[in-house]
Every structure is written in structure tokens, then in C-alpha cells.
Amino acid sequence: MDAYALIADSDPRRLELYSGIVQQQGLQPVLVRDGDAARLALRKHGAPALLVTDLSLPRCDGFALLSELRKLAPEDKAPAVVVSAFLELRNAAFQRRTELGISELLAKSAPADSVNKAIVRALVRPKSVRPAAPASPPAPPTAPRASQDPRREVAMKEAGLMSGAPQDAGLERILRETAAAMGTSMALISLVARDRQYFEGHFGLPAPLAEQRGTPVEWAFCRHVVDADVAEPLVVPDAAQSPVFRDNPLVRDFGVRSYAGAPLVTPSGAVLGTLCVLDQRPLALGAEQVDALQGIARRVGGELELRSRSPGADPLDRTLAALMQALRTSGAGEPLTGALSYVREVFDALDVGMVLYDGRRQVILANRSAGRFIGAEPQGLTGLTREGLVETIAALAVDPADLRRRMHVLPSGPFAARDELELLRPERRTLRWVARPVRLPDGSDGQIAIFTDITVERRLQEEHARLASTDPLTGLWAGAGAEDALAREFSRARRYGSPLAIALLDVDHLRRVNEQLGRSAGDRALKEVSDVLKRTARNTDVLIRWGGEEFVALLPGVGLQGGREFLKRLQAAVAAVDVGAETPLTLSAGLAELRPEDDLQALLLRADTRLYEAKSVGGNTVR
Structure with a gap:
């Protein structure tokens, strides 16, 4: 099999996002929705060129999957990008980052641009300088965690929830049917307040827990769902093996071995708690059953809405x-x-x-x-x-x-x-x-x-991301977009051992154009040069506005000789541009070819040094 990326996430929309990014890096994506399928892919295809995995996966969690991968290959051979919606899972991954070979660690709420950068960094980072793992622990939420909001319990009680009334027979029936459908011994409707989780409904619980109708909030698996970056299920296939949950009193003292909880999301977007299933053995639920659990959670949410006495704040x-x-x-x-x-x-x-x-x-x-x-x-x-x-x-x-x-x-x-x-x-x-x-x-x-x-609203977000990645004057890559494009082509050349040339370009005498004709004329000159650059380059070449009067042309599949021929054509085309200045435009260039020992910074530095040499002899020169 060609170089591949193994992508494990139970959410099909996330699989689609990650798949598009790794394909841009020249990797063939292998998509799975649970940990067992991921382990099967490892046995079938061997170590991937990249692993992108959620930590919360059905059947086998991300921690176990990473351990399996490290039996096959170290981090420098198979980097891993790890994502999770749950802060404490990310913290645990950070603590074990060296052992598990975690290259990048992200919140599930990270925008696509940040995911793209993390994947590129994981692939590009040369072996000689690859750090053991992310340099800093996951940042805590900027706002207080939802579970710690003292208004939660007041609002739920005003809505007729957490009242202490006998368990509703209709909810108990739903929970009995849920446990049967999921093949588990226990099912709960857990509402999370600041100090405790309250069992609005329960089935199959050990007697002490059923009598208490709740636990301290620190024990609550459901608390992680309420505090998550995005509203999604938490699946713990084997809590006894989980670095986050193995010391939880529910696991240690009450025999809870596994958990899957789907968020109870109100129409206003608040997460009250979860509909969850628990068992005293490892959980065998697949991704489709987790989908079904979310459907049942919507039904429970409807029942709670009907019981609510409050029309809501919205x-x-x-x-x-x-x-x-x-x-x-x-x-x-x-x-x-x-x-x-x-x-x-x-x-x-x-x-x-x-x-x-x-x-x-x-x-x-x-x-x-x-x-x-x-x-x-x-x-x-x-x-x-x-x-x-x-x-x-x-x-x-x-x-x-x-x-x-x-x-x-x-x-x-x-x-x-x-x-x-x-x-x-x-x-x-x-x-x-x-x-x-x-x-x-x-x-x-x-x-x-x-x-x-x-x-x-979404288009404005996309436009802001686009403006951060392109130069508004020339339409070429710039800023974060430039960094990603450079890293992507460098990574591809490294992976396939193909030639790669880079040219740093400087428009000579642009200051004179500005002085003679004004800044607007200088901008027109830069736009003309960028248009010439686009016409001269191939579709596969990467063109960047580097800043001021400088540009970058990254030429995949091209060595020094091909780069010189490209620059000769480009200089001739630029010389034909007439911007009305006394001194015609010319172009200086520094050209470098990728060497086996290069990282991206070394390649850029060599091209920059050669551009300086070209400018120092008067310009209109390629070095």
C-alpha cells in the first residue's frame, strides 16, 4: 500500500475534514470510526505515515491505539496527531506524550486551519529536531466550566428537574429499553450541577447509588461531556485501563468498567447532562450504536422539555x-x-x-x-x-x-x-x-x-480565514497560508524523495517607482509582477507574497537547472512590464535546491543568502 494516514474518529464529518487535509499532503487516507477497526488497519497495512486519532473511540480508545502503534514504529517514523473534546483526556495525553509519541495535541473545537497546521507540522518536522511532544500542556478553558456554573442547578430545579420526586415510570421504561438495545446492565439520565450529578432516571444501578440518586460531581463521567469543547458523546470502552478513569470511585468501588454517554442538549444549546449506559465489563458498542444512543438522548431531551415548567431564557x-x-x-x-x-x-x-x-x-x-x-x-x-x-x-x-x-x-x-x-x-x-x-x-x-x-455567519468566518492566508493585493499565498503551502510541498518532496527548488525573488528598484509615481504606482507594479509570475509558473508551483517587494516561487519536481530556466523566462517577462517609471522593472533571485540534510528553514536560508548575493552585485541577477 502507498504511504497512508490512519484516521480514527467516530464523527463522519471530522473524518471528512481530516481526510481532505492528509490528501493534500500526498497521503492515502484510511478512515475508521472505532478503535478496533483502527487496530485491524494497523495489522493489515503496517505502521502509517501519520495517525490522526480521537482519544474517545468506541471499542478501543485512543490511548490503547497509540500504544499499539508504538509497538510497530516510533514517532519519527509514524507521527501522531491527537484530538479530543475533553480537557482531562487531553491532559492525560500530555502527561504521557513521550511514551505514546504524540506529535501534536488539539482540542476538538480547533478550527480547520489549526488542524491543517498541526498535521503539516507533524509530517514536516525533521527527525533530528523532532521534539518528544507538544511543548506546553493543553490550555484550560477561557470561560468557567459549564458544570461549575452555580446557576445550573437553580435553572434545572425551576424547570422541574432535580426535584427529588420518585423516578418517572416513562423515563425508567426508556432506560430499560436503552440498556437492552445497547447490551449493557445499567442506564442513567444524569444531570450535572456544580457539586453533584443527579440521577433523574436510572436502571440497573447498584443499590447504594440508586438510593442516593447521585454522586459527588467529581465522580461523574458525565461532567466531562458537560464541559466538553463541543457537544459529543464520550465513550470509555475499558475504564479500568483508562489513565483518566481507572481511579474513579465508580470504577474502583462499584465495579463500573465501561461508559458511553450522549449529551442532553437543550434547544438553546446548553448541555444538561447525559443519557448514558454503563457496564461491569468492557464495552463492545460500535460507532453505529453510539449514533443510536444520541438518537435516544434526543428522545430523553424531549421528555425533559415536556416536563419543564419554564419557557426558557431564549x-x-x-x-x-x-x-x-x-x-x-x-x-x-x-x-x-x-x-x-x-x-x-x-x-x-x-x-x-x-x-x-x-x-x-x-x-x-x-x-x-x-x-x-x-x-x-x-x-x-x-x-x-x-x-x-x-x-x-x-x-x-x-x-x-x-x-x-x-x-x-x-x-x-x-x-x-x-x-x-x-x-x-x-x-x-x-x-x-x-x-x-x-x-x-x-x-x-x-x-x-x-x-x-x-x-x-459561516461565510464571514471563512472569509476571515481566507484573508489571513492570502495577500489582498496580489491574491498569492501569504501569512499562515504561505507557511502551510511551504510546509506541504516540503513534506511531499521529503516523503517521495522528489526534487524541489525554491526561488526567493526581489523586484529591483521598486522604491524608485514609489518615489517617482507614488505608492499606488508601486502597488500596480507589484500586481503586474504577480500576474507575470502566475502566467509563467505551472499549476503545481506554489507562489507566495513574502512581504514588501519579495516573492517566493516553490517549484516541485524541479532541480537547479529547471529553476534557472524558469527564472530566465520570468526575468524576461518582468522586463517587458511598463509601469511608466524611468527605470524599468527587473528581478533578482536566489535559487536553492533541497538537499537530503535540509529542513525547511535551512532551505529558505540558503535561498535568502543567494538573493542577498544577487542584490549585492546590482540586481537583475540569479544566484
Whole structure:
């Protein structure tokens, strides 16, 4: 097999992100969603050129996977980039960084640009200077951890949760069914407050824990989910072997051997706690079962929403509660369809998409914005089942299978959810999807889905990232984008043993242009030179605005002779540029070829030294 990168993460969207980055580095990605599949890939293909792994994986966690890799190859042969949403897991990885050969350590919330840089650094860093691991421990959160917010318990009690009332029979039934579906002996609905976790529902617990209806918060596996960088499940396949959990009292004193917890996310985005399963043996859940656990967590979230006595702090929450109350008042004794006529115009005036389902999960109302987002007339959505509407939306998605996974819920019962959906048609959009149960005027429990277009927000984020990576005057790589492009081509040349030449370029006499014609003329000259550079270079060449009047041309597959021929053509083309100055533009260049002992800095330094030599003899020279 060609040089490959093994990528292990249970989230398909993260797999897609990492896959795109490693392919840019010339590596073939092998994608797996659980630790056992990753270990199988190691046995089948041998040590990879790069491992990218989450620490929380089904069946075998990232710590065990790293240990397996180090039996096959040291870090300088198989670097590892490790990610996790959970701070204490990252701290444990940092403490074991030398033993496990961890090259880069990232929060799961790290932007794509930071992930790209970490992967490039791990691949590029030469063996002779590769440090044992990241230089500093993971940074603590800038804001207080969510679990330590004293307002959490007050808010949950005001919402009718953590009341100490006898366990609800409906929740107990859901937990019994969850444990059976997951093949575990225990299941919990755990709500996390500042000082303790409270079991809103439980099944199969040891008697002392069931009687206490909770534990100190320090014992809570669920606390890590509440405090995570992103809302995602935590899976601990074997707590007895985990450096984070093996000394936990639940493991040491109550025989808990494994855990999987899916976040209970409110429509406003807060994480109350988890729906979790536990067992007294290692956990055999696969990624698909963890997906299913998240679907059940949405159902539990819906049950908790219905039990809540508070409309919530979000303005839309309060508006919706008032709207449903108005429906119940104005529609009393009327058919549901008649009551809905009171609010149809209100719904249509909103710029968020709203879809209302009846108790059978059929669409009974969709507003104009919902129809606009998915390219349909609102009346045409009425009567669709929820499954039918999801399929309609999935057909428009960037990744239909991933959208179905994100919108998956149990076939019956209330649910609460919040996620982001990427659509390609009828135009490219990012929608925030929020779902919650509502009590309808006829007394039945319906659902409402709210779709908010956050495309502009996401595009602004992308534009900020682009501006940080390119030069606005010339459109060439600059700043962080330049660093990544250089590191990427250097890494590829090293991996395949292919030639690589680099030319540092300086536009001669640009200061005179500025003095004679003004700064705007100097900018036009730089733009002309960059356009000439683009026309002269190949599609595979990397072109960079290095700063001031300097440029870089990185020439993959080219040695010194090919580099000189390129620069000869480039000098002739630049000499033909007329910017109206008395002195014509010329170009000086320093050319260097990659040597076996070079790191990237040494290659750049040699080219810079040669550029200085070219300028020192008057310019218009290649050295």
C-alpha cells in the first residue's frame, strides 16, 4: 500500500475534514470510526505515515491505539496527531506524550486551519529536531466550566428537574429499553450541577447509588461531556485501563468498567447532562450504536422539555411558549386545523423556517421561510411525514447520509435537538436546526422544527480565514497560508524523495517607482509582477507574497537547472512590464535546491543568502 494516514474518529464529518487535509499532503487516507477497526488497519497495512486519532473511540480508545502503534514504529517514523473534546483526556495525553509519541495535541473545537497546521507540522518536522511532544500542556478553558456554573442547578430545579420526586415510570421504561438495545446492565439520565450529578432516571444501578440518586460531581463521567469543547458523546470502552478513569470511585468501588454517554442538549444549546449506559465489563458498542444512543438522548431531551415548567431564557423560546398558549386559548373546542389559522400569518412573517408537526409527526404547518430554504411551496410540505421531510432535505444536502444521521430520532415520542445542516440546493446554505416538543391546542404533543439560516455567519468566518492566508493585493499565498503551502510541498518532496527548488525573488528598484509615481504606482507594479509570475509558473508551483517587494516561487519536481530556466523566462517577462517609471522593472533571485540534510528553514536560508548575493552585485541577477 502507498504511504497512508490512519484516521480514527467516530464523527463522519471530522473524518471528512481530516481526510481532505492528509490528501493534500500526498497521503492515502484510511478512515475508521472505532478503535478496533483502527487496530485491524494497523495489522493489515503496517505502521502509517501519520495517525490522526480521537482519544474517545468506541471499542478501543485512543490511548490503547497509540500504544499499539508504538509497538510497530516510533514517532519519527509514524507521527501522531491527537484530538479530543475533553480537557482531562487531553491532559492525560500530555502527561504521557513521550511514551505514546504524540506529535501534536488539539482540542476538538480547533478550527480547520489549526488542524491543517498541526498535521503539516507533524509530517514536516525533521527527525533530528523532532521534539518528544507538544511543548506546553493543553490550555484550560477561557470561560468557567459549564458544570461549575452555580446557576445550573437553580435553572434545572425551576424547570422541574432535580426535584427529588420518585423516578418517572416513562423515563425508567426508556432506560430499560436503552440498556437492552445497547447490551449493557445499567442506564442513567444524569444531570450535572456544580457539586453533584443527579440521577433523574436510572436502571440497573447498584443499590447504594440508586438510593442516593447521585454522586459527588467529581465522580461523574458525565461532567466531562458537560464541559466538553463541543457537544459529543464520550465513550470509555475499558475504564479500568483508562489513565483518566481507572481511579474513579465508580470504577474502583462499584465495579463500573465501561461508559458511553450522549449529551442532553437543550434547544438553546446548553448541555444538561447525559443519557448514558454503563457496564461491569468492557464495552463492545460500535460507532453505529453510539449514533443510536444520541438518537435516544434526543428522545430523553424531549421528555425533559415536556416536563419543564419554564419557557426558557431564549427570546424565541418565550415567543413560542406564548404562541402555543394563544393557540390553546383561541383554539379551545375547535379542530386543530381551525386553530392554526390564527397563527399562519405570524409564522409567514418570520425569517426563520418553522415546521409544525402533529402528534403523528405529520406536517400541519410550514411557513414561507421553511419552503424557501428547501425550494418548495409551504403548502406542498403540509401532510408530509417527518421522515418524508428529512428525506426531502437530505436530497439537497452536501452529505445526505450525514444529514440523516444528524437528524435521526426515535420513531415515536417527543424529542429535542440542535445541530447544523449543510445544504447544496436550491442554493448553498448552512442551517441551524432546532427541534422541540410542543403541547398543541387539541391536547396532543406535537413537535416544532426551527431552521435558521446562518450562512452569512459561516461565510464571514471563512472569509476571515481566507484573508489571513492570502495577500489582498496580489491574491498569492501569504501569512499562515504561505507557511502551510511551504510546509506541504516540503513534506511531499521529503516523503517521495522528489526534487524541489525554491526561488526567493526581489523586484529591483521598486522604491524608485514609489518615489517617482507614488505608492499606488508601486502597488500596480507589484500586481503586474504577480500576474507575470502566475502566467509563467505551472499549476503545481506554489507562489507566495513574502512581504514588501519579495516573492517566493516553490517549484516541485524541479532541480537547479529547471529553476534557472524558469527564472530566465520570468526575468524576461518582468522586463517587458511598463509601469511608466524611468527605470524599468527587473528581478533578482536566489535559487536553492533541497538537499537530503535540509529542513525547511535551512532551505529558505540558503535561498535568502543567494538573493542577498544577487542584490549585492546590482540586481537583475540569479544566484
